[in-house]
Amino acid sequence: MRKFALIITLQLALAAGVLAAAFEVSDDDMRDIEDTFKSLDSNVTLKDKKAASEAQELVAYFQKVEGFYAQKPDTADASGWARETHAAAKRLEAAVNEGRFDAALEDVHQIQKTCKRCHDVYKQK
Amino acid sequence: MSHHHHSRRDFLARAGFGLGGAVFGGLAPSGALWANEILDPIAPRQPHHAAKAKAIIWLHMAGAPATLDLFDYKPELVRLNGTPLPDSFGKNLKTATDGGVGNLFATKREWKQHGETGAWVSDWLPNLAKQADDICFLKGCKTEGSTHVIASLKLHTSGLVPGRPALGSWIQYGLGSANPDLPAFVVLPTGVGAAGGGRGAVIWSSGFLPAAYQGTAFRKGDSPVLYLDRPAGVSDVEQRNTLDLLKSLNERHAAQYPQDTELQARQKSYELAYRMQTSAPEAVDLKKETAATRALYGIGEKETDEYGTALLRARRLVEKGVRFVHCISGAPDNSVDSWDAHNGIEKNHSVMCKQVDKPIAGLLADLKSRGLLDTTLVVWTSEFGRTPYGQSGDGRDHNPWGFTSWIAGGGVKPGSYGATDEIGLRAVSGVVDTYDLQATLLHQMGLDHKKLVFQHQGRAEKATTVFGDVIKDILI
Numbered sequence: 001m002r003k004f005a006l007i008i009t010l011q012l013a014l015a016a017g018v019l020a021a022a023f024e025v026s027d028d029d030m031r032d033i034e035d036t037f038k039s040l041d042s043n044v045t046l047k048d049k050k051a052a053s054e055a056q057e058l059v060a061y062f063q064k065v066e067g068f069y070a071q072k073p074d075t076a077d078a079s080g081w082a083r084e085t086h087a088a089a090k091r092l093e094a095a096v097n098e099g100r101f102d103a104a105l106e107d108v109h110q111i112q113k114t115c116k117r118c119h120d121v122y123k124q125k
Numbered sequence: 126m127s128h129h130h131h132s133r134r135d136f137l138a139r140a141g142f143g144l145g146g147a148v149f150g151g152l153a154p155s156g157a158l159w160a161n162e163i164l165d166p167i168a169p170r171q172p173h174h175a176a177k178a179k180a181i182i183w184l185h186m187a188g189a190p191a192t193l194d195l196f197d198y199k200p201e202l203v204r205l206n207g208t209p210l211p212d213s214f215g216k217n218l219k220t221a222t223d224g225g226v227g228n229l230f231a232t233k234r235e236w237k238q239h240g241e242t243g244a245w246v247s248d249w250l251p252n253l254a255k256q257a258d259d260i261c262f263l264k265g266c267k268t269e270g271s272t273h274v275i276a277s278l279k280l281h282t283s284g285l286v287p288g289r290p291a292l293g294s295w296i297q298y299g300l301g302s303a304n305p306d307l308p309a310f311v312v313l314p315t316g317v318g319a320a321g322g323g324r325g326a327v328i329w330s331s332g333f334l335p336a337a338y339q340g341t342a343f344r345k346g347d348s349p350v351l352y353l354d355r356p357a358g359v360s361d362v363e364q365r366n367t368l369d370l371l372k373s374l375n376e377r378h379a380a381q382y383p384q385d386t387e388l389q390a391r392q393k394s395y396e397l398a399y400r401m402q403t404s405a406p407e408a409v410d411l412k413k414e415t416a417a418t419r420a421l422y423g424i425g426e427k428e429t430d431e432y433g434t435a436l437l438r439a440r441r442l443v444e445k446g447v448r449f450v451h452c453i454s455g456a457p458d459n460s461v462d463s464w465d466a467h468n469g470i471e472k473n474h475s476v477m478c479k480q481v482d483k484p485i486a487g488l489l490a491d492l493k494s495r496g497l498l499d500t501t502l503v504v505w506t507s508e509f510g511r512t513p514y515g516q517s518g519d520g521r522d523h524n525p526w527g528f529t530s531w532i533a534g535g536g537v538k539p540g541s542y543g544a545t546d547e548i549g550l551r552a553v554s555g556v557v558d559t560y561d562l563q564a565t566l567l568h569q570m571g572l573d574h575k576k577l578v579f580q581h582q583g584r585a586e587k588a589t590t591v592f593g594d595v596i597k598d599i600l601i
Contacts, residue, residue, distance in 0.1 A: 023396070042585040045578055105575065112591045120267075121217045 023064045033061050037115075041108050044092075047101045057094035058111070062086035065111075072115075081118040085111055128330055166393060167302035167309065168225065170573025175537030175601070179303070179500045180443040181566060182295070182436075183451045184485065185280075186477075188273070188463025191511035191521050192475060192529035193549040198236045198245040201547040202513050207229035210514050211499045214550050218526070227522075229548060232601030234469060242540050249478040252486035259489055259498065261531045261599050264553035265543025268509050268559050273465070273525040276508035280559050281328040283589050290332035290579075292563050293449035295588040297338045298579065299572045304446030306404035308341035308397065311447050313435040315345075316455020316463070320510035329451055333581040335386035337393050340451055345431070349409050353402055368399055381444070383567055408445055421487035429475075433484035440491055443501055448570075452482055464507065468517035489533055502535030506562065513548045527552040530562065535569050536601045557596060564593035569600070 036054050043051035066086045069079040092107035193199060198296050205211070215226070226248035234247035240258035270276045275285050282289035290298070302309040309516040312329045329340030343349035355364055375392050382388055411419060414437060419508025422437045432454060438452040456463045457480050466473035485505070510528020511521035527545035545553020564574040567588060574593050578585045 013426075038333075038591055039584065041591045042583075045575075045585040046580075108591065109575070113594070116592060 021061075023068055025065055025068055025122075029061070033058065037108075037111070040092075044066055044101055044104045044108055046095065046097075049096070050097045051101075051104065052093070055089065055096045058089040059086065059093050062089050078118055081114045085114045085118075088114065136438040140173060158287035165301075166297065166335060166390070167305045167397070169301040169303065170299065172300060173463040173573040173576050175205050175399065175440065176569065176571030178498070178502045178534070178566075180447065181293075181449050181502045181504060181535070181570070182412055182443060182488070183293070183449065183452060183480075184503065184505045185453045186232065186464050186481070186505065186507040187209055187277070187453050187455060188465035189507045189523060189528075190464040190477065191466065191470060191474065191507050193513055193521070194232045194234050194425050195247050195249055195478070196245060196529040196531070197264055197545060197549050198247070199232070199513065199545075199547065199549045202229060202528060202549060203231040205229045207547065208313075210548075210550075211468075214546060214548055218551075225516075226512075230521060238527070245539060249474060250482045252482045253489075254484050256421060256489040256533070258539050259493065260531045260597070261537045261539050262541045263530045263532065263543055263555070263557045263596075263599075264541055264545060265555040265558045266506075266510070266528050266530045266559075266562070267276050267552040268525045271509065273508055273523075276523075276525060277328050278510050279396060280506065283560055283592070284332075287327045287330070289586075290334040290338065290588070291329045291340060291451075292566065292588065293329060293451055294331040295569055295577060296449050296572070299335050299567070299577050300448060300570065302446070303448060304404075306397075306400040307408060307442065307445055307447055308340045308401075309443055309448045310338065310340040310393050310451070311449070312340040312342040312451045312453070312456065313438060314453045315432050315435045316453075316457055317459060318585070319405070334579055335388035337386070337589055340449075343405075343409065345434070347406060348408070350398070353398060353405060355402055364399070368395060369397060381482070390402050404445075408441055408447075411441075413562075414441075418491060421491055423487060425485035426483075428457065428479045429483045430592040432480050433487065436484045436488045440488060440495075440497070443492075443496075443497065466511065467521050467522065468520035470520050473520075486514050492534065498534035500535065502537065502566055503533040504530070504562075504566065505532075506530035513550050524550065526550060530557070532599070537569065538601050540599075542596070548600050555596075555598070558592065560589040561596055563589050565592060565596045568595045 035043075036057055040051050040058065043054065047121040062085045066082040069075045069082045084121060088107045088110045092104050092111070095101070095104035095107060101105070134598070144295040148446045193202070209228055210226050236245055236247050237254070238244065239246050239254040242258050244254075244257040244260065244262060246254035246257060261582060268276050268279055270279060270285060278287060281291045289312075300309075309593075310329070326342070329342070331337070331339035341350070344351060348354055355361070372392065372395070375388070379388050379392065381386065411424065411434065419425060419433075419437065421432035424437065426432045426433075435452050441454055442450050442557070454464070454477070457476065461469075461476045464473070464477050489498065489503060492501055492503070507528070507530070509523050509525040512524040513543055514522070516522040527550055543554055543557060545551060546553050567574045567577060574587060574589045574595070577588050580586070
């Protein structure tokens, strides 16, 4: 039984590792998240609770982006920006859930800044 | 929000209270309007905060001047002249433009520092150099896209594709008009060729804002708007009666289509055009100016007459309450192709600088002497700059990564802000993107770029999209 559990655990760990390694910051994903972000900006401006699910999506995405750059060599700057963006997205999510839309708008603004800084270096034009 | 349920009765009731009332009745929680709300485009509206400036004269150098040869003196570029672009400068440079990367190409200009601010200005702009102490040079400007069309759209509309409103449209939307007899947003194209239009009407379009907010292009000559004059043989009374009948018929028709802003804009434009039959020719009638003033702008001199005329008109329009005047510098003749000097930059920029130098200096001096510079933002900018590396042997390629724009007046501190790297390739400090420039200008006009919102297709759209920071360091 213990042997079976160990195998399952190893398989799960391997699958998780493969999944983590499989995540790439792709143009398609970035375009999708940019669309989400624009919609989020609109919904926060309109004080619309629909922003909550979009903020959640942003948090999940930038968690992956942070992990992606953390493992990539020579990308300390991108790693820092991803970390900042992830943190701002979490703050934003909390603010939206608590109905603090003015504070959320500030975080939206913060996120656009870090996005732009990163894109200036890493976005393929 | 009841924007989906406007009935004809509702519309008529709103119209009965006046269009201005409809504006306030239609406010969304954010203070934004829905796209189909009825709005009187010329009714004055309150700013978000106290404004420092009342008007903007936007000097668009269509085609992209090499600011490395005008304002951004780089001794290191002179030292490295003829050598390949060092890797250290080109790191992470993603955009490859059509011409590739040639060897570094030093400026051939002579440079001096001018005024108390010590601003570097080359010998291509001797008159403007005398106004240096009124100018805030933004030396760390950057944008995206290295093609004229895309970068022009971004500069004027904050979008990379057509369909968004120009800055002048946003300002009219935010503030309304200060003079009901003139358009609040006027465009003054000069020169010949495609660039004379600065990449077309799309850069002064109202985009998704109601059509009444689009820029009105004035023609050269005494009759600024085509077919504006009352036809010969038609009396004022006859014309008024005709317009009244037309108005009545149009109102009946419009009642069936309360969401049709094009129709509303057309109705408004008939009335505005009627009033403009008097106001527009008067606004551009330079015979009312003294000979000294005309000379200040270079009017009467071959190289500067057309552009000087446009800038003197700009001053007169601003004096009369026009909020945004968009002046586009096109090539004066077919000897050069706008500022777009992929080759023969010496000849090109000699011609183009000669065309704008005296008129722009004259505009600044004239505005200042009349006490108008304090409340007028004069903005000199382009879609991008040009590279420190050469192209075609004697030209420069497009450079979206680092260039100079400048602002004078309107509560902006003279001096220098930001910088490019040692060869002028990339903005490295005080970086100003087009979004930041627009946000700052809106701020000086009393508008908050984060609060100036228009709801289009269910989304709250903003003048600078989701980007933009006010450059607080340059404000008085």
